[in-house]
Amino acid sequence: MLSRVAESILWMNRYIERMENNARFLDVNFNLALDLPPELKQQWKPLIQTSGAVEEYESLYDDYSQENVISFICFEEQNSSSILSCITRARENARTMRSILTKEIWEHINSVYHMVLQFKRDDAKLHQDPRMFVEKIKQASQLYYGINDNTVSQNEAWHFGKVGSYLERADNISRILDVKYHILLPSVKSVGTTLDWIQWVALLKSASAFNMYSRKYGEVKPYNVAEFLVLDRDFPRSIYYSLNQANQSMHAISENYKSGFSNSAEKLIGMVISEMSYSGMDDIFHQGLHEFLDLTQLKIIDIANALHDVYFSLKN
Amino acid sequence: MESPKTLHFQNYRPGVAFDEMFAPDHLVRNNYASYKDHLESLSIVNIKKLQDATDQAQLLMGMTFQVHGDEMGMEKILKLDIIPRIIEKAEWDMLETGLRQRIKALNLFIEDIYHEQNVIKDGVLEWEMIRSCPAYLESCKNLEPQRGIWTHISGVDIIRDNDGKFCVLEDNLRCPSGVSYMLENRKILKATFPKFFDKILVQPVSDYPKILHQMLEYIAPVTHPNIVVLTPGIYNSAYYEHSYLAQEMGVELVEGRDLLVKDDHVYMRNTKGFQQVDVIYRRIDDTFLDPMEFNPESMLGVRGLFDVYKKGNVAIANAPGTGVADDKAICPYVPDLVKYYLGEDAIISNVETYICSRKEDLEYVLDNIEKLVVKETNAAGGYGMMMGPKSTPQMHAEFRDKVRKNPRNYVAQPMINLSTVPCLADEDFSPRHVDLRPFIIYGKDISVIPGGLTRVALKEGSLVVNSSQGGGTKDTWIV
Numbered sequence A: 001m002l003s004r005v006a007e008s009i010l011w012m013n014r015y016i017e018r019m020e021n022n023a024r025f026l027d028v029n030f031n032l033a034l035d036l037p038p039e040l041k042q043q044w045k046p047l048i049q050t051s052g053a054v055e056e057y058e059s060l061y062d063d064y065s066q067e068n069v070i071s072f073i074c075f076e077e078q079n080s081s082s083i084l085s086c087i088t089r090a091r092e093n094a095r096t097m098r099s100i101l102t103k104e105i106w107e108h109i110n111s112v113y114h115m116v117l118q119f120k121r122d123d124a125k126l127h128q129d130p131r132m133f134v135e136k137i138k139q140a141s142q143l144y145y146g147i148n149d150n151t152v153s154q155n156e157a158w159h160f161g162k163v164g165s166y167l168e169r170a171d172n173i174s175r176i177l178d179v180k181y182h183i184l185l186p187s188v189k190s191v192g193t194t195l196d197w198i199q200w201v202a203l204l205k206s207a208s209a210f211n212m213y214s215r216k217y218g219e220v221k222p223y224n225v226a227e228f229l230v231l232d233r234d235f236p237r238s239i240y241y242s243l244n245q246a247n248q249s250m251h252a253i254s255e256n257y258k259s260g261f262s263n264s265a266e267k268l269i270g271m272v273i274s275e276m277s278y279s280g281m282d283d284i285f286h287q288g289l290h291e292f293l294d295l296t297q298l299k300i301i302d303i304a305n306a307l308h309d310v311y312f313s314l315k316n
Numbered sequence B: 001m002e003s004p005k006t007l008h009f010q011n012y013r014p015g016v017a018f019d020e021m022f023a024p025d026h027l028v029r030n031n032y033a034s035y036k037d038h039l040e041s042l043s044i045v046n047i048k049k050l051q052d053a054t055d056q057a058q059l060l061m062g063m064t065f066q067v068h069g070d071e072m073g074m075e076k077i078l079k080l081d082i083i084p085r086i087i088e089k090a091e092w093d094m095l096e097t098g099l100r101q102r103i104k105a106l107n108l109f110i111e112d113i114y115h116e117q118n119v120i121k122d123g124v125l126e127w128e129m130i131r132s133c134p135a136y137l138e139s140c141k142n143l144e145p146q147r148g149i150w151t152h153i154s155g156v157d158i159i160r161d162n163d164g165k166f167c168v169l170e171d172n173l174r175c176p177s178g179v180s181y182m183l184e185n186r187k188i189l190k191a192t193f194p195k196f197f198d199k200i201l202v203q204p205v206s207d208y209p210k211i212l213h214q215m216l217e218y219i220a221p222v223t224h225p226n227i228v229v230l231t232p233g234i235y236n237s238a239y240y241e242h243s244y245l246a247q248e249m250g251v252e253l254v255e256g257r258d259l260l261v262k263d264d265h266v267y268m269r270n271t272k273g274f275q276q277v278d279v280i281y282r283r284i285d286d287t288f289l290d291p292m293e294f295n296p297e298s299m300l301g302v303r304g305l306f307d308v309y310k311k312g313n314v315a316i317a318n319a320p321g322t323g324v325a326d327d328k329a330i331c332p333y334v335p336d337l338v339k340y341y342l343g344e345d346a347i348i349s350n351v352e353t354y355i356c357s358r359k360e361d362l363e364y365v366l367d368n369i370e371k372l373v374v375k376e377t378n379a380a381g382g383y384g385m386m387m388g389p390k391s392t393p394q395m396h397a398e399f400r401d402k403v404r405k406n407p408r409n410y411v412a413q414p415m416i417n418l419s420t421v422p423c424l425a426d427e428d429f430s431p432r433h434v435d436l437r438p439f440i441i442y443g444k445d446i447s448v449i450p451g452g453l454t455r456v457a458l459k460e461g462s463l464v465v466n467s468s469q470g471g472g473t474k475d476t477w478i479v
Helices: A003-035 A045-050 A054-060 A066-075 A083-096 A103-122 A131-151 A156-190 A194-206 A210-217 A222-231 A239-254 A264-277 A281-287 A289-312 B030-040 B044-061 B089-113 B127-131 B179-192 B194-199 B208-218 B239-249 B305-310 B331-342 B359-371 B393-405
Strands: B064-066 B075-077 B080-087 B153-160 B166-172 B227-230 B252-254 B259-262 B265-270 B273-277 B279-282 B315-317 B372-376 B385-387 B410-414 B420-425 B428-437 B439-442 B446-448 B453-457 B471-478
Touching: A003 A045, A003 A066, A003 A083, A003 A131, A003 A156, A003 A194, A003 A289, A003 B265, A045 A054, A045 A066, A045 A156, A054 A066, A066 A083, A066 A103, A083 A103, A103 A131, A103 B044, A131 A156, A156 A194, A156 A222, A156 A239, A156 A289, A194 A210, A194 A222, A210 A222, A222 A239, A222 A281, A239 A264, A239 A289, A264 A289, A281 A289, B030 B080, B030 B194, B044 B075, B044 B080, B044 B179, B044 B420, B064 B239, B080 B089, B080 B179, B080 B420, B080 B428, B080 B453, B089 B153, B089 B166, B089 B331, B089 B439, B089 B446, B166 B331, B166 B428, B179 B194, B179 B208, B179 B239, B179 B453, B179 B471, B208 B227, B208 B239, B208 B279, B208 B315, B208 B439, B227 B239, B239 B252, B259 B273, B259 B305, B265 B305, B305 B315, B359 B372, B359 B393, B359 B410, B385 B393, B393 B410, B420 B453
Parallel strands: B080 B471, B227 B252, B227 B279, B279 B315
Antiparallel strands: B064 B075, B153 B166, B153 B428, B153 B439, B259 B265, B265 B273, B372 B385, B372 B410, B420 B428, B428 B453, B439 B446, B453 B471
């Protein structure tokens, strides 16, 4: 397939995934605010830290009020990761390869784009309660995956899309875990307070992981939460699972079904996964969770760059 | 049980122009009789709902075009008015024969111009006329396009004059657009009037992508060719159409940067190496095709493409150089060309045209500019034109000046009241002016697609149908 198109699919899926994760983070933070006792105010700054957009944010706003943060995350055009920016870019990528997308996929992405624009036009009061909007975005993204998995041939193009979704997901989960863990860690000593429990549950919920976590571990403990989100073999939003799926799709693309690697991107991702496969949570904590997550994000960038070199920038 | 009828057209008052639906005595014409009955079984509220649903469907399908100079999100739909333009089969058959004749002659003309130039030697046309044509490409001299075909895809703009006679306004032989709207309009109208489609036989247009694909295969230099559609990209106003056609044909949509030339062949950059390209349906202008041969500034084309083309290793549709035949100053000669090449009288005549490079025409135009429509010979899209009767004396003076300075660049035509068709406007139907662009594909045979794109000037009284100037479209039914 065309290199340009392969790259567009990968990015289209990254943006859709990013859009969904932004919606999830926002949703959880908002709900958390509702759960907090009146004397405690919900923090909105971590949400901006998660997306790594502190600089952009501070150039636009003076404070981290709920109102400003919500509008920044939902509709700010200058925020390259806002929900509006994500769907705009996803759609732009879709347009550049519209001829190879199914009618259903294109029309879905197009309609989500128009829906977001409509929300932006209509709802100046979104910051008071963004839940309906957020819910629509989550549904839109889930519907996208449904259409993608059930109406699109699982060929090279589809696998490039999967690589995009899963790399983005691994990156996003590592970010939310990093930020939340930072904030929550001091309170580990006071395990068992209601407030503490609420916060950890919120972290799980932002990854849609609460139910599956509960079934596996029962009690909510920081160590287990981290383990579940980083190393779980079966949960589709853990970092390990995501990278593993990306790896499988990369091998499907290169049609290299033997063990080992056939290009630099496969080599890099294979190394990350191997290391995680043979690590326990103790090892990761020993290294420092923050350091580990930071390094993982850097490695994901390296993998994306390697993919670019291998597939998207063919030299004469 | 029949629902009660509403008289939708009681207040419908066509002007002096020929109305496609009603004869001057306000009797409905044959071609619209059964449709009128159907429409009158619906209330105006329901008809309006159908129109709203159509607008929404177009937006969600992404049938939008980028408006020049507008910012992000400023895409517009090309409005589809749901009242169809209906033409009777017998009348259409005459048009079809005429179009086939015209395209055949124009191809022979282009072939002649880039080879023997007998048409000039025999005095039908002056060499100066060709030489001064900006779309004449010296590089195409002695070019041998595959199968001898130059204008693979054409769109001819046809209007009815006040007496209802069809005549050609201009030919589009480079990259005519609009065919995707013809196809999508039909899909939408089928959903809008399903019961009616059940009852009458509208000539189908849906096999256009198949005919296009067959033609592209026919001109390929190899068997089992790799065919691509070449687009300037998403910011082009016709991008929707480019992607639509590629998708319908199941071929790759490429941009210039996806292609490269090496070892006398064209290749596309794939994830797993280079893949040879055999046929290019290009939707970029001649001079942007290859920065080595033409415009060195072009970012849209492919370096070395023209050379590969000349060697016969890739087919390009339409062939470069066809613009010489749709120059607005050449257009008036088409009936002569038909006579010259085919020995036949032209079945469809041209709108009377004054060619400003002719001395006596120039004088007439300068003296009567306030009555005439003045057009640039090499412009399209409704740009670079002036409608005398609708312009100020200041604009008349301005155009007199322009024409005097560069007569070759201008032609003029009498102001013709394009025919009208009812459109839904507010709470009622009211007449709006239309033209017609049928599409012709020249492959193994010459196929004229039954119908075409009816463009409509949605502003009351306006005679400009271009999408860039507030035009919309209608589905065109041959019944």
